[in-house]
Structure formats: C-alpha cells, structure tokens
Amino acid sequence: xxxxxxxxxxxxxxxxxxxxxxxxxxxxxxxxxxxxxxxxxxxxxxxxxxxxxxxxxxxxxxxxxxxxxxxxxxxxxxxxxxxxxxxxxxxxxxxxxxxxxxxxxxxxxxxxxxxxxxxxxxxxxxxxxxxxxxxxxxxxxxxxxxxxxxxxxxxxxxxxxxxxxxxxxxxxxxxxxxxxxxxxxxxxxxxxxxxxxxxxxxxxxxxxxxxxxxxxxxxxxxxxx
Numbered sequence: 001x002x003x004x005x006x007x008x009x010x011x012x013x014x015x016x017x018x019x020x021x022x023x024x025x026x027x028x029x030x031x032x033x034x035x036x037x038x039x040x041x042x043x044x045x046x047x048x049x050x051x052x053x054x055x056x057x058x059x060x061x062x063x064x065x066x067x068x069x070x071x072x073x074x075x076x077x078x079x080x081x082x083x084x085x086x087x088x089x090x091x092x093x094x095x096x097x098x099x100x101x102x103x104x105x106x107x108x109x110x111x112x113x114x115x116x117x118x119x120x121x122x123x124x125x126x127x128x129x130x131x132x133x134x135x136x137x138x139x140x141x142x143x144x145x146x147x148x149x150x151x152x153x154x155x156x157x158x159x160x161x162x163x164x165x166x167x168x169x170x171x172x173x174x175x176x177x178x179x180x181x182x183x184x185x186x187x188x189x190x191x192x193x194x195x196x197x198x199x200x201x202x203x204x205x206x207x208x209x210x211x212x213x214x215x216x217x218x219x220x221x222x223x224x225x
Contacts, residue, residue, distance in 0.1 A: 005067065011039040011225075017069035019082070028223050033174050034084055034102030036225040037218060038066060047198070048172065051216050055200040057166060060092040072099075072154040076126030081150040084172075086158060094165030097209075099155035101147070103173040104223065108183050112149070113142030126150075133157065135206045140190060148187040152211065159209045166210045168200070174218035184215050 008014060014035040015025040024031045037045050043063040044052065052058045070086035085100035101108075109115075116123060131138065133153045148169070155167035171184055181197065188195035191203035193213070200214040 008039060008068070011035040014039070014068045027225065028104060030102040030104045030106055030174070031084070032225065033104055033218070033222045034100070034172060035068065037172075037174075037222040038085060045172075045219065047219060048170070048216050051198050051200060051214055055202075055212070057093050057202070057210065057212070058091045058096065058200070061096065062090050064088045064090055072157055074126055074150060074153070074157075075129050076122040076124070077120075081154040083151065083154055086154070088158075088162055088164070091166070095159075095163060096166045096168060097155050097159035097162060097164040098168045098170055099151050099158070101151050101169070101171045103171060103180060104175055105179055107180055108145035109147040110145070111142060112140060112144045112146050115146040116142075129153075133207050134211075136190060141186070144187055144190060145183050148184065152213070156207055156209045156211060160207070164209070166212060167206075168212045168214060170214045170216060172216050172218050174220065174223055176220060176223075178217070181215060184213075188213050 015021045018024045018031055026032060052061050065088045067086045070083045071080040072083065073080045083099045084102040087098035087100060089096040089098060130149045130153050133156050134149065152169040155169050159167040178197065185195040188201060193201045193203050195201060195215060197215050198217055200212050202210065202212045204211065
C-alpha cells in the first residue's frame with residue numbers, strides 16, 4: 001500500500017476508500033455522516049474537541065493529520081483493521097493516536113463468539129495478538145464485540161509507530177437513541193472501568209502506551225447531509 005496521501009477537498013471524496021461505496025455512502029449512514037462532520041470542521045468537530053479538552057491528558061490538543069478509512073495491518077489473516085478515521089494529534093502531554101469508529105444505527109459487528117465460530121489458526125493467532133497488545137486475559141466474554149478489540153489495538157499500534165504517548169479509541173455516535181452504547185460499556189468493563197457518554201475513561205498503560213476510551217455523541221444535523 002502506498003504511503004502517499006492526497007488531501008481531501010470535500011466529504012464526497014471519502015467515499016472512494018469504502019469497501020462498498022454504493023451500499024455504505026448513503027444519507028443517514030455512518031460513513032457519510034462522519035465524513036461530512038469531520039471534513040467541515042476546523043480541526044476536531046466541536047463535540048469531540050469538548051470531550052478531549054475536558055481530559056487532563058489532552059489539554060491543548062490539536063489535530064495534525066486525519067486519514068479516512070485508514071488500514072492497520074494485524075497478524076493472522078489478510079484483512080486489516082480499517083479505521084473510519086485515524087487521527088494523529090498533539091497535546092501538551094505528548095502525541096496522541098486516535099482511532100475513530102463512526103456509528104449511527106449500525107452494530108459493532110460480530111461478537112467474539114460469532115467471530116470465532118469455526119476459528120482458523122489465523123484467527124487464534126490474531127486474537128492472541130490483540131489480547132497481548134491490550135493487556136487482556138486469555139478468557140474474554142463471548143459477548144464482547146470483536147470490532148472494538150481490533151479498533152483499540154489499532155490506536156496502540158499506530159501510537160507506537162508514530163511515537164505517541166497516548167492512544168484513544170473513540171466512538172463518534174450520531175444515533176439519537178444511543179444505539180449500541182451498552183456494547184461499548186461492556187467492552188470498557190473488561191478493562192475494569194465504567195463507561196459514560198461524552199467522557200474519556202483511561203484504562204492505564206497497555207503495551208507501553210496509555211490507552212483511553214471515549215464515546216462522543218455527534219451533531220444530529222449531519223444525519224441529513
């Protein structure tokens with residue numbers, strides 16, 4: 001994959017990086033909603049900036065680079081973790097790697113039990129790798145959403161690659177009924193922390209990087225874009 005990137009001048013240019021543009025690039029769906037929100041913002045969207053700025057580790061945070069549909073390769077299989085957006089930011093306390101997962105009504109994908117059904121050697125290797133990066137035990141609840149595991153690992157992997165001190169897995173949800181927050185809260189619980197909307201929770205050092213989780217409620221105006 002090339003390391004050359006061309007800046008986007010409009011939100012519609014984000015669609016080319018989707019796996020299934022005809023299916024995913026639709027009004028009211030997460031890909032398009034997220035793209036318009038972030039493309040039209042001066043740096044971070046206002047609601048994201050407010051949540052980040054309220055956390056002590058992210059004082060003075062500034063968005064440096066944002067990459068739509070950023071792929072992070074993982075061992076065990078050929079499919080990477082495809083982040084809706086990956087952000088490199090700078091705060092007073094150091095560099096920050098942010099893996100953004102956009103949501104409207106779409107679920108977080110299969111549970112760990114569903115993903116492991118008929119598991120191959122590659123899947124076993126990948127799960128072992130994710131557990132190692134995230135500092136999690138061998139036995140995890142089968143109801144945990146696999147997507148949240150590899151998205152959080154992506155934030156850490158890219159933090160190490162770019163010399164960032166912090167990694168943040170951020171769910172930017174535009175659901176007006178907060179669909180799937182319970183799945184996010186259950187994921188946070190495996191780290192021993194209690195999730196809340198519009199607040200960052202820190203889970204401590206993982207693989208040499210300070211890991212944080214956040215759920216941010218998005219601006220509903222972008223659902224109609």
